[in-house]
Amino acid sequence: MQQTVVDHIDRAAEDVVSLALRSASGPLAPWEPGAHIDLALPNWLTRQYSLCGDPADRGSYRVAIRNERLSRGGSEYIHRFLRQGRTLGVSLPRNHFRLEPAPAYLFLAGGIGITPLLPMLRAAAASGVPADLVYAGQSVATMPFADELRSSYGDRVRIVATRRQGRPDLAALASALPPGARVYCCGPPAMLAEAEAAFPAGRLHTERFHPAPKSFAPNEEFEVECARSGQTLRVPADESLLDVLTHAGRPVGSGCREGVCGSCEIAVLDGEPEHRDDIGAPQGRMYPCVSRALGPRLVVDL
Structure with missing residues (x-):
């Protein structure tokens, strides 16, 4: 987690503020257009925001946040309580929306x-x-x-x-x-x-900032083996793989918990995941906040 300081809070539009996050020590991690970061807020929430500044500026990041009427606590905190000078933890940038070469x-x-x-x-x-x-x-x-x-x-x-x-x-x-x-x-x-x-x-x-409506077959119970520890866990139909791993002492970092941010990505060593995310998980990877197993068992690199 990188440490930043809120350098400026500017009004970008009605109900939208722009944050300039200055590095607290040394250059910030590089990024490319389309990348987003996790912002660790002082109210214990983590939220994802697209970087909208200049990738050449290694001293600061810029994000913009709309105050959502049905806020789950993130945008409301930023608009009502966040102040200049506050220190905020920021993840390394992730990019699932890369700008690919094209003639136009x-x-x-x-x-x-x-x-x-x-x-x-x-x-x-x-x-x-x-x-x-x-x-x-x-x-x-x-x-x-x-x-x-x-x-x-x-x-x-x-x-x-x-x-x-x-x-x-x-x-x-x-x-x-x-x-x-x-x-x-x-x-x-x-x-x-x-x-x-x-x-x-x-x-x-x-x-997408929110998952698209999708339909899947009813959840089925399955087993997951954590290859590094040898621990085998039961994932009930009414629990996510992410929650089961967390409760078993194998926590995976997570943000949106909706399959749109990619922060909980893990490697799958055996078995076939049922991908329910909106990102498009790479081969051999899955997002356990929403995705499950198509068969009775998965082996993951944990």
Whole structure:
């Protein structure tokens, strides 16, 4: 865990603040556009936020947080109680939303979904690759970094205030997509669903802040063997693998507990996991906060 100090808290839009987190000692870990960090808050909660600053700045990280009406305690604490000068623990950056090489890019942002896309647009522009951003929100006043984007990128950025203009026509954008272009989309579930319907799957990259609705067969009990200790544990149908490991003294770091952040990733040595995450676990890995076993037994590297 890296130690940072809250250097600035700025109002980025209605109900959105931007935090500048300065390193407490030495350079911070490097990151690439699309990465996020876990923020360990003083109220004992850990929350994930996309990095939206400059990857070349090794002295500080920038994140932006919307005050969610149904906050589980994270955004509410930041907006109401966090103060400049507070020391915060920050994880090493993780990236499940990497900017892949392409001859052109289209970035689609909805509200606070602008955060991972902001450094992507900056990187594309710096490399000279054609890139456009369509940024939608209820009104300009609710859209963080709208002025910064317009002043920096001009007509590459299209701001859509949906209360007045309606939602952007993603089907029309798909029909005009340049050959080989990649599309990166982050925003509310309705925007993501529309993007998935409009753009070819092989060219669309999405990131979710909350898991997509999914259905699975009823949970079944299974066994998990911890290879390093030789301990075998029973995972009941009504408990997650993550909780069973924690209760048995084999805790795994976790953040969202919803299969979207990737902080609880573990290696699977034998058996077939049932992947229920929204990230797309790499071969031989799984996220035990939500994923289970397709058979009666798993062997994990713990």
